[in-house]
Amino acid sequence: MTDLTTLLEVGGPLAALGGGAAYARAKHPAVYWSAVGLPVSTVRLLGSYGSVMEACGLTVAPSRLRVLAVKAATRREVRPVSPRRGMIRPTSTGLRLRLRLAPGQEPADVAASAERLRHAWGVHAVYVRTVKPGVVELRLVGFDVLRQVRMPRKVDAGLLKVPVALREDATPFVRDYRTIPHQLTLGATLSGKSMYLRHLVAGLARQPVALVGIDCKRGVELAPFAARLSALATDPEQAAELLPMLVREMEDRYDLIKARQGIAPDTPAEEITSDVWGLPENERPTPIVLFVDEVAELFLVATKKDEERRDEMVTQLIRLAQLGRAAGIYLEVCGQRFGAELGKGATMLRAQLTGRVCHRVNDEASAKMALGDIAPEAVMAACAIAPERPGLAVAGDTSGGWSRIRTPYLSLGEAADICRKAAHLVPDLPALKPFRPDVPVRPVEPPAPVVQPRPATG
Numbered sequence: 001m002t003d004l005t006t007l008l009e010v011g012g013p014l015a016a017l018g019g020g021a022a023y024a025r026a027k028h029p030a031v032y033w034s035a036v037g038l039p040v041s042t043v044r045l046l047g048s049y050g051s052v053m054e055a056c057g058l059t060v061a062p063s064r065l066r067v068l069a070v071k072a073a074t075r076r077e078v079r080p081v082s083p084r085r086g087m088i089r090p091t092s093t094g095l096r097l098r099l100r101l102a103p104g105q106e107p108a109d110v111a112a113s114a115e116r117l118r119h120a121w122g123v124h125a126v127y128v129r130t131v132k133p134g135v136v137e138l139r140l141v142g143f144d145v146l147r148q149v150r151m152p153r154k155v156d157a158g159l160l161k162v163p164v165a166l167r168e169d170a171t172p173f174v175r176d177y178r179t180i181p182h183q184l185t186l187g188a189t190l191s192g193k194s195m196y197l198r199h200l201v202a203g204l205a206r207q208p209v210a211l212v213g214i215d216c217k218r219g220v221e222l223a224p225f226a227a228r229l230s231a232l233a234t235d236p237e238q239a240a241e242l243l244p245m246l247v248r249e250m251e252d253r254y255d256l257i258k259a260r261q262g263i264a265p266d267t268p269a270e271e272i273t274s275d276v277w278g279l280p281e282n283e284r285p286t287p288i289v290l291f292v293d294e295v296a297e298l299f300l301v302a303t304k305k306d307e308e309r310r311d312e313m314v315t316q317l318i319r320l321a322q323l324g325r326a327a328g329i330y331l332e333v334c335g336q337r338f339g340a341e342l343g344k345g346a347t348m349l350r351a352q353l354t355g356r357v358c359h360r361v362n363d364e365a366s367a368k369m370a371l372g373d374i375a376p377e378a379v380m381a382a383c384a385i386a387p388e389r390p391g392l393a394v395a396g397d398t399s400g401g402w403s404r405i406r407t408p409y410l411s412l413g414e415a416a417d418i419c420r421k422a423a424h425l426v427p428d429l430p431a432l433k434p435f436r437p438d439v440p441v442r443p444v445e446p447p448a449p450v451v452q453p454r455p456a457t458g
């Protein structure tokens with residue numbers, strides 16, 4: 001009987017603890033990581049560093065001097081040398097650790113062992129990044145950060161920079177218009193393209209930037225942000241009127257830059273500029289970001305007459321993509337497919353869109369349209385995205401690399417609210433005034449009477 005009582009006394013709390021840990025691991029992985037995963041993985045790493053490096057083939061033979069010194073001092077067996085380890089830095093999602101490579105090693109050797117290291121130290125994933133020649137950083141990620149996306153609190157944001165998604169190594173993916181002026185976002189229906197756009201609109205809404213939308217789905221995705229938009233076209237006819245205005249605005253900006261260059265022949269060299277960013281702040285025109293959702297709608301035509309309009313629009317889009325950057329005009333293009341089958345100009349426009357993000361696609365050809373020129377593995381990764389994870393995408397990097405990213409969830413209502421609150425930031429752009437969307441006024445409910453009327457009884 002006493003045995004049973006002891007078993008219950010010890011086993012009960014242990015079972016509750018185990019159950020609680022399993023629940024936290026499944027439902028609150030970040031809490032589980034901080035409380036359990038982090039200490040366990042740190043102990044594992046510290047205890048097994050040398051043997052794991054040896055098992056992964058990341059050690060080198062000791063120098064002759066070392067052999068002599070060890071033999072003279074301790075008479076012990078001389079072990080191979082592991083890369084020198086820096087301090088372990090815990091984070092809310094994993095661990096960071098720098099390694100100094102041994103002579104003859106390269107970062108690719110460590111990267112090739114990432115999968116083995118992850119199993120040895122019991123973490124979700126291990127990523128390797130070169131810090132400087134001879135030094136690599138290991139980023140150990142404790143759990144699948146893309147399951148419930150939470151953006152880190154400290155993010156490098158600034159003018160025309162929007163932290164829009166999280167990478168699988170728990171670093172933020174920042175859409176920076178100054179370094180990548182134009183981007184193409186592809187994905188099948190319900191893959192999360194509009195959510196991606198929503199984050200960009202909400203992020204830019206708080207900045208001194210003009211937002212222009214072309215949403216050929218009759219405006220269902222962009223119209224809720226009307227309060228913050230400088231212009232909105234909701235069908236190809238309106239887009240055909242809006243695009244020439246943007247092209248004219250771009251040409252006016254070039255004239256402004258040219259006028260500045262020609263102020264005086266003795267203008268100091270550093271004041272001569274070839275883009276809007278070199279202009280003095282009080283003369284600098286507001287940057288414009290043009291969002292195009294469902295771009296294929298602009299290309300599809302039913303009649304011969306529409307064909308002319310389509311060709312004009314495509315030419316204008318190509319001109320904006322080609323020349324817009326220096327005039328502070330940036331393109332954000334979304335679509336389901338964007339290939340040669342859309343007709344004249346499609347591949348030329350695509351070639352101008354430097355940034356590439358590919359959500360879930362239905363076939364390899366669509367993934368190739370977005371990522372084919374980046375890396376074959378990126379195409380395979382995009383094809384492997386499951387429909388249960390909308391918002392998951394593969395993003396091409398400027399360096400030619402790629403990474404998996406996922407946007408956090410942001411409801412349309414929340415994004416619209418951000419835009420409403422930032423309505424006072426809509427810049428004054430006379431050229432776009434005719435295209436300013438109407439902001440729907442919310443009906444005000446009549447106040448409820450304090451005293452309920454009672455029917456008169458006779």
Ligand SMILES: Nc1ncnc2c1ncn2[C@@H]1O[C@H](COP(=O)(O)OP(=O)(O)OP(=O)(O)O)[C@@H](O)[C@H]1O
Pocket residue numbers: 187188189190191192193194195196336390391392406407408409
């Ligand atoms: N990161 C995310 N996390 C959770 N849910 C998401 C995420 N991204 C998108 N979703 C959900 O997936 C659904 C489809 O998203 P979205 O409308 O952005 O897709 P889409 O690619 O624009 O589709 P379509 O081509 O039909 O317009 C929406 O219900 C949205 O709430």
Ligand SMILES: [Mg+2]
Pocket residue numbers: 193194221293
């Ligand atoms: Mg959409």
